[in-house]
Amino acid sequence: MxxxxxxxxxxxxxxxxxxxxxxxxxxxxxxxxxxxxxxYPPKECPICGYKGIDFKPYVSVIHREVECPQCRSHERHRALWLYFHERKDLLKKGNTFLHFAPEIQFNELFRSSGMEYHPVDLNPQNSLSEEVVDIQDIPYDDNYFDLIYCSNILEHVPDDKKAMDELYRVLKPNGTALILVPINGITYERPYDKSKTFEDDQYNTPELREKYYGQFDHLRLYGTDFKDKLIDAGFKVLADDYIENLGHEIIDKYALIKDENIFECTKGE
Ligand SMILES: [Zn+2]
Known part of the structure; x- marks a missing residue:
């Protein structure tokens, strides 16, 4: 005392x-x-409302502000969340919607839309998926879907050309396909030509893939030529600058990646 x-x-x-x-x-x-x-203005998550000094880094990725500590959203989820809230017209009741590798962050939004919703995944372990589907061989008729959402899938797919052809085939004329891939350079340290997709058959182990493509299960590192690949598959790319156009304040606040864009694609009549 x-x-x-x-x-x-x-x-x-x-x-x-x-x-x-x-x-x-x-x-x-x-x-x-x-x-x-x-x-360093405080960060916010538009999905769960988290506010804080920072987001969390994610596994091997060099880019630091990735994961929301509350809802575990990544940059692309937050960008898509903003996008879907601006484009509610895409979630039209009764329309057909194909969603690859469904993510928990969108579960309620999509399921409450009244759409004919098809959440699918190649991995049967994904509990939000209702059907096992290989994107290289989609078991649906031509011109079936009004909306397709395929985010960060193609970099895992052996034949991505076939996958893009399949996405094009099942999309309705004037339907919308939202396609995202990590575009190289953002989360990756090694210098290379960013205009070209980088892919080499000799990088065929998890270690080599991690070293050259930035993640152990990625099969290539897309470049800015990704847009040309979509066009080659037949798509009209209507927009690929949504995130960039949000401006740097929004990009910083929600910790988005300016160059990891949403490719809004359609198919002519
Ligand atoms: Zn969150």
Whole structure:
């Protein structure tokens, strides 16, 4: 008890004697904090409402602000969330919708849309999926779907050309296919030509894939020529600048990737 009183009186004397300098220090700290906030404004997740100083890094990816600590959304989920809330017209009741590798973040939004919703995955373990489907051989008729959403799938698919042809085949004329892939350079350290997709058969182990493509199960590293690949498959690419057009404040706030864009594709009559 004696010790405690002594400590207290010491700390009281310390504050009393140093009041002015501590006050000054406090003001400086507050100013520093304000400066920091201007340079690094707090992050927000539009999906779950998380607000905080940062998002979490994700596995091997070099880019740091990836995963929301609350809902585990990544950059692409947050971008798509903003997109679907702006384009509610795409989630039209009664329309057919093919969704590859369904993600928990969109489950409620899509299921409550009243669409004929087909969540599918090659992996039977995905509990949100209702059908096992290989994107290289889609078991649906030509021109069946009004909406297709295929995000971060093609970089895992051996024959991505076949997959794009299949997506084109099952899309209705004037339907919309939203296709996303990680475009190289953003999350990757090694320098290379970003205009060309990088793929080499000799990189055929998890270690080599991780080293050259940035993730152990990626089969290539797409370049900005990805858009040409979609056009070669027959698609009209209506837009590929949604994220960029959101502006840097929104991009920073939600920690989006400017160049990992949403390719909004359609098919002529
Ligand atoms: Zn979140």
């Amino acid at each position: 004696k010790d405690f009183i002594l400590k207290r009186s010491n700390s009281y004397n310390f504050y009393k004697n140093n009041y002015e300098s501590l006050k000054q220090e406090n003001i400086l700290l507050k100013e520093e904090l304000e400066k920091y906030k201007r340079v």
